[in-house]
Amino acid sequence: MTKPAADLVALDAARHKGQGGERPIAPIALPEDAQVRIAAAMREILLALGEDPDREGLFETPDRVARMYLDVLGGLHEDPRVHLHKQFLADQHEGAVIVRDIGFHSMCEHHLLPFFGKAHVAYLPEAGRLTGLSKIARVVNVLARRPQLQERLTDQIAASIIEVLEPKAVMVLVEAEHMCMAMRGIRNVGSRTVTTVVRGVWQRDTAARAEIMALLKG
């Protein structure tokens, strides 16, 4: 096996450090009283809006919303990298592996409104070192179920793969629609944001980069 991508891991660690409030890939602990506290906060929001949280339609809502947040933001307490630990070798495969159209739902950390779309992931295995295709989708799923920025989601998908699988190169393209742009503020429905990240040998090899980017865009 050739040199692992330790330099890429270090580069990633540096990139993710000190970027105003940046949160790392590692999971955080779930407070024991999370459900109760979220429900109490939701009840307070309803009261602040002038609503009656005890009326029939609302009385179960704080609890329900608490369960919903613990579900859609549950990736905070999971480590995406564990899914990549199961690996296998296919020495004869020298080309890229591309998983397109991984659907995801995330929450923008500015407004806690959903953004959702597709992630497309490519990597160039090191010495045939592969992971299961579903594992790439699992990584996307864990990282998406956190308060996120689309750019950070894109970076962290690549960083997780680099750290555990140590491939020669990774490229990630994420396209998404942000409800905070559609439902409020500018109220721009239908605009899509595209973010990309390229790491490893594809950063220098412009021909390969263009070829993989074209395949990722589909």
Ligand SMILES: Nc1nc2c(ncn2[C@@H]2O[C@H](COP(=O)(O)OP(=O)(O)OP(=O)(O)O)[C@@H](O)[C@H]2O)c(=O)[nH]1
């Ligand atoms: N770069 C980036 N920006 C995002 C993402 N999700 C939401 N935003 C933006 O975050 C910005 C927050 O801007 P602020 O000016 O602090 O908040 P705001 O007053 O609600 O902004 P408006 O949406 O323009 O009304 C907005 O421009 C959002 O469109 C994301 O994933 N990446």
Ligand SMILES: [Zn+2]
């Ligand atoms: Zn937002």
